[in-house]
Amino acid sequence: MPEAIQHRFDPYSSNGGSILAIAGKDFAVVAGDTRQSEGYSIQSRYQKKVFPLTSKAILAVNGFAADGNNFVKRVKQRLEWYTHAHNKEMPIKSIARLIQTMLYARRMFPYYVYNVLAGIEEDDGTGAVYSFDPVGSYERETCRAAGAAQSLLQPFLDNQIYFRNHTPAPGQPPFDPSTHPLSTVLSILVDSFSSATERHIEVGDFLEGYVILSPGRTSDDLIGEGVKGVLPEGMTVEEQDPEDLDVQSAVAGKGCRVFLVRKELKRD
Amino acid sequence: MGSPMEMNGGSVIAMTGKDCVAIASDLRLGQQAVGLSADFEKVFPINNQLYVGLPGFATDTYTLREHLRFRVNMYRMKEEREITPKTFAHLLSSTLYEKRFGPYFIEPVIAGIPAPSAIDPDPKPFICNMDTIGCITTPKDFVVAGTATDKLYGVAEGLWEPDLEPEDLFETISQTLLAAVDRDCISGWGAVVHVITKDKIITRHLKGRMD
Amino acid sequence: MTECSFGITGKDFVLLASDQSAGRSIIKMKSDENKIRQLSPSLCMAYGGEPGDTENFVDFVERNLRLYQIRHNIELAPAPASAYIRRILAEAIRSRRPYVVSLLLGGYDKIKDESHLYWMDPYGTKVKVPYTANGLGIYVALSTMDKYWYPDITREEAGQLLKRCIDEVKLRLAYQFSFNAVEIDKDGVREYKLDGSA
Numbered sequence: 001m002p003e004a005i006q007h008r009f010d011p012y013s014s015n016g017g018s019i020l021a022i023a024g025k026d027f028a029v030v031a032g033d034t035r036q037s038e039g040y041s042i043q044s045r046y047q048k049k050v051f052p053l054t055s056k057a058i059l060a061v062n063g064f065a066a067d068g069n070n071f072v073k074r075v076k077q078r079l080e081w082y083t084h085a086h087n088k089e090m091p092i093k094s095i096a097r098l099i100q101t102m103l104y105a106r107r108m109f110p111y112y113v114y115n116v117l118a119g120i121e122e123d124d125g126t127g128a129v130y131s132f133d134p135v136g137s138y139e140r141e142t143c144r145a146a147g148a149a150q151s152l153l154q155p156f157l158d159n160q161i162y163f164r165n166h167t168p169a170p171g172q173p174p175f176d177p178s179t180h181p182l183s184t185v186l187s188i189l190v191d192s193f194s195s196a197t198e199r200h201i202e203v204g205d206f207l208e209g210y211v212i213l214s215p216g217r218t219s220d221d222l223i224g225e226g227v228k229g230v231l232p233e234g235m236t237v238e239e240q241d242p243e244d245l246d247v248q249s250a251v252a253g254k255g256c257r258v259f260l261v262r263k264e265l266k267r268d
Numbered sequence: 269m270g271s272p273m274e275m276n277g278g279s280v281i282a283m284t285g286k287d288c289v290a291i292a293s294d295l296r297l298g299q300q301a302v303g304l305s306a307d308f309e310k311v312f313p314i315n316n317q318l319y320v321g322l323p324g325f326a327t328d329t330y331t332l333r334e335h336l337r338f339r340v341n342m343y344r345m346k347e348e349r350e351i352t353p354k355t356f357a358h359l360l361s362s363t364l365y366e367k368r369f370g371p372y373f374i375e376p377v378i379a380g381i382p383a384p385s386a387i388d389p390d391p392k393p394f395i396c397n398m399d400t401i402g403c404i405t406t407p408k409d410f411v412v413a414g415t416a417t418d419k420l421y422g423v424a425e426g427l428w429e430p431d432l433e434p435e436d437l438f439e440t441i442s443q444t445l446l447a448a449v450d451r452d453c454i455s456g457w458g459a460v461v462h463v464i465t466k467d468k469i470i471t472r473h474l475k476g477r478m479d
Numbered sequence: 480m481t482e483c484s485f486g487i488t489g490k491d492f493v494l495l496a497s498d499q500s501a502g503r504s505i506i507k508m509k510s511d512e513n514k515i516r517q518l519s520p521s522l523c524m525a526y527g528g529e530p531g532d533t534e535n536f537v538d539f540v541e542r543n544l545r546l547y548q549i550r551h552n553i554e555l556a557p558a559p560a561s562a563y564i565r566r567i568l569a570e571a572i573r574s575r576r577p578y579v580v581s582l583l584l585g586g587y588d589k590i591k592d593e594s595h596l597y598w599m600d601p602y603g604t605k606v607k608v609p610y611t612a613n614g615l616g617i618y619v620a621l622s623t624m625d626k627y628w629y630p631d632i633t634r635e636e637a638g639q640l641l642k643r644c645i646d647e648v649k650l651r652l653a654y655q656f657s658f659n660a661v662e663i664d665k666d667g668v669r670e671y672k673l674d675g676s677a
Contacts, residue, residue, distance in 0.1 A: 151451070152422025159423060159447040165476075166443075195425035276604065297606055302617050304598060305606040327569050327603040334562075370573060 012064055012112045013038055016202030017049060018147035019060035020192060020209075021118040022161060022185045023127035025178050026217040029185050030058050030118035030129070031209020032147070033193060033265060036065055037202050045205040045267065053079055054089040055242055056256040057119035058210045059099075062147035063134065064112035071111045075099060091122035096130040096138055103136030110134045114146040118212070120256055125214040126178075142177045149196035149203045156195065160188050182211070182222065183230040190232040190263060197265045207263040211237075215255025222259055235263040272325040272373040275300060277454025278310050279414030280321030281445055282379035282395045283428060285437035288465045289393040291319045291379035292441050294414075294449045294476070296457035297326055306457040306478070310414075311377075314340055315350045316469070318380030319462055320360070323414035324400070325373035332372055336360065353380035353394035357404055364402030371400040375413040381464055393464075416455045419448035434470065438463050442474055450477050481505075481654050482527035482614035484514070485644050486583040487628065487637045488594040493585035494637050494671060496645070496660035497525040498614075510657050517668050519544050519554040522586035523661050524564075527614050528601060529579035536578045540564055557586030557595035561605060569603030577601065583613050587663050594663075612644070619651045620644035634662070638671070645673070 019032035036047040050060045051072045059075065061068035078098060082090045090098070096117055103111060115132040131144035143161045145153030158164040163175035180188075189209070196203045211222060222230055222237060231237060240258040269275065277298050282291040297308035311321040312333050320336065322329040339359060343351050351359070357378050364372060376398055382391035397411035398404045405411070410428050412420035423444045432440055442461055449455040459474040484497040501509040515525045516537045524540070526533050543563075548554045555563065561584050571577045584597040598604075598611045610624045611617075620643075627640045645658050660671040 149422070151418040152425070154422075155419045155447040155451045156423045156426045158450065159427070159443055164450060165446040191426050195422055198425050199421045297604075299600065299604075299617070302621070304611065304617075305608055308606060325602070327565075327572070327600075327605075330565065330603070330605060331569050 015065040016148045017062055018149040018153060018196055018203050019049060019062045019116050020145045020153055021116045021129040022143040023129040024180055024182060024185055026125060026214035027182055028118040028127035028212045029189055030060050031189055031207055032060050033203050034206040034208050035204050050209050056212055057092045057095050060116045062114045067111040068113045071113055092119040092128055099132060100136040100138050103132060107135050116144050116146055120212055120214045125216040149200040152196045152199060153192050156192055187232045193265060204265045205267055207265050209261055211259040211261055213257045235261055237261050274415055276326040277415050278323045279416040279420060279449055279455040280310055280323045280377045281412045281420050281441060282377045283410040283437060283441045284393045284395055285432040288434045288437055288463060289379040289381060289395055290437045290441040290461060290463045291321055292445045292459055292461040293321055294455045294459050296455060298454055303457060309460050314356055317464060318353050318356060321377035322374050324375055328372040328374045332374055352382050353378060357396050361398055361402035361404050368401050373400055375400060377411050377413050381466060414455060416448045416452035419451050423447045434463050434465050446476055483616040483648055483656055484525040484583050484613045485616055485641060486585050486596045487610045487641060488596045489632045489634060489637050491594060492634055492662060492664040493594045493596055494641055494660060494662055495523050495525045495583060495585040496641055496658050498656035499659055500656055513659060515661050516541060519548060520667050521589060521663055522557055522560055523663055523668055524582050524584050526580055526582040528581050532578045533580050536580045556588045561597045565599060565603050565605040568601060572602050581613055585663050587665055589665055615652055619647045623647050
């Protein structure tokens with residue numbers, strides 16, 4: 001008996017890498033490594049997976065790169081339509097809901113992508129991180145790691161950002177994860193990725209991400225005088241001109257400053 | 269029945285410090301998702317300066333522990349001296365390799381401080397781990413094993429630093445273990461930590477999340 | 480897996496209870512089968528598993544513990560007895576014919592004046608516990624025991640707790656069980672009446 005010919009179409013792949021976002025009181029940081037791989041092969045040592053959407057919202061996508069890129073493209077298109085219709089940028093909480101709707105619309109043929117959205121909340125100027133599963137379940141959090149090295153990164157963040165299993169000294173107030181200064185958050189970010197690079201083969205090459213400072217933030221510590229104390233060793237920072245960012249700069253809200261941060265990671 | 273390595277849950281970690289080592293385990297024993305015991309230690313003393321952690325399939329934890337107790341007692345009687353960490357590692361390794369094609373489902377972790385000898389008057393702290401069939405790895409920083417392995421690697425890589433004093437090493441290994449097992453459904457339910465120094469052993473039980 | 484047993488210790492006693500059903504698949508053939516065996520003067524085992532294996536295994540254990548007692552003129556204490564039983568299971572699991580038996584072992588150590596309770600599965604996993612359940616009981620009664628058990632629990636309270644567990648089984652499980660129980664202490668093993676009569 002001849003075997004029946006079986007057709008199976010598997011349109012998904014996994015491209016490794018990890019992303020991470022941390023929200024502060026008046027800033028947010030979101031970053032990812034730039035390695036893209038399939039199986040044991042490195043396809044690219046420098047492929048972005050963190051994308052500015054507006055002047056105060058940045059989206060990191062991880063999982064299946066093709067789906068990720070396409071998803072970002074379509075989110076950007078929806079945001080552009082919104083801007084034309086309302087002559088303003090979409091607030092981050094609305095972007096989060098939009099992403100949920102777009103992901104759930106594909107419930108039966110999902111984008112195989114883990115999204116982490118970071119930025120500044122429109123109403124109160126606080127740092128915000130929204131994390132999503134591939135079909136749109138989402139939540140606002142203080143920090144979130146996703147991707148290949150999630151299991152390595154997240155417990156470290158639980159310890160360092162959320163102070164889990166830490167007890168304040170007698171008489172001291174309880175720990176508050178939203179009070180971390182930017183310098184601390186950046187060094188935790190770098191340490192997290194250095195650790196993940198050390199132990200995970202799919203993480204490495206470069207760390208690239210964005211720092212978004214709230215309009216209400218007074219200290220100018222990311223570039224200028226304070227830079228030495230804030231920036232971890234080996235990290236470079238460039239302030240982004242709203243014109244250069246692929247955002248609807250014409251209607252960009254005033255005051256949010258966006259910085260691109262980069263750091264080399266090990267390449268092995 | 270799932271994989272024997274994930275059936276009972278549990279994790280072990282060991283770290284080196286300055287003239288000290290620490291080894292710790294969680295206390296959970298379960299049958300798949302159902303937790304049965306919150307005082308199942310997976311780290312056992314071999315002698316005053318040497319501990320072994322046996323996470324994995326709980327029946328093999330017990331079998332191996334008893335077998336090793338027998339072998340080490342025989343060694344002690346025949347040789348009239350304590351077994352060194354390195355010798356013990358090889359004893360355990362060959363014990364595991366004997367069952368090459370039907371292995372014990374255990375990934376052992378060993379931590380100890382060798383006694384000073386004429387050849388090596390100032391011995392370095394010793395840690396090692398091995399796979400289920402006895403292949404030894406001897407890193408200089410830390411070793412992990414069990415169902416929370418990934419998480420332990422992530423946190424340990426971030427928190428560990430060289431030459432920690434005993435109390436700092438205790439804090440580091442405790443925070444690492446708790447952070448990791450709190451993200452693992454089948455590890456946790458409390459923990460026990462042993463810090464081994466040249467002249468004493470500090471054993472402490474940690475309270476942890478009970479979920 | 481249509482079996483269900485409980486064990487509860489107090490400072491100076493152990494209660495062991497087991498369902499009494501015997502059958503195959505969804506068919507119940509008997510509802511007054513005793514599945515708690517006295518192994519030595521102060522040691523009992525509530526067992527379940529593959530029907531043929533259980534009886535053979537328990538007979539084997541019982542006779543060997545008896546042989547030990549005759550040879551040494553002293554009964555094996557609960558802790559070493561548990562190690563012996565575990566060893567039989569652990570060796571069998573890697574043999575050509577494993578025993579498919581799980582059990583609760585309850586006993587009283589007259590030398591150390593301690594109550595002992597062990598949970599064991601067919602692989603030879605052994606856990607010493609203050610209170611536990613086996614079979615379907617773990618899914619419905621462990622939380623009840625977590626809530627009501629405490630180290631100084633009295634016999635009366637342990638009896639009430641056992642009743643709560645059995646009530647939970649009647650309430651939550653589709654399968655209907657009848658139970659019997661034993662009480663083990665320094666004076667040995669007695670039947671424990673579950674209906675409250677002496």
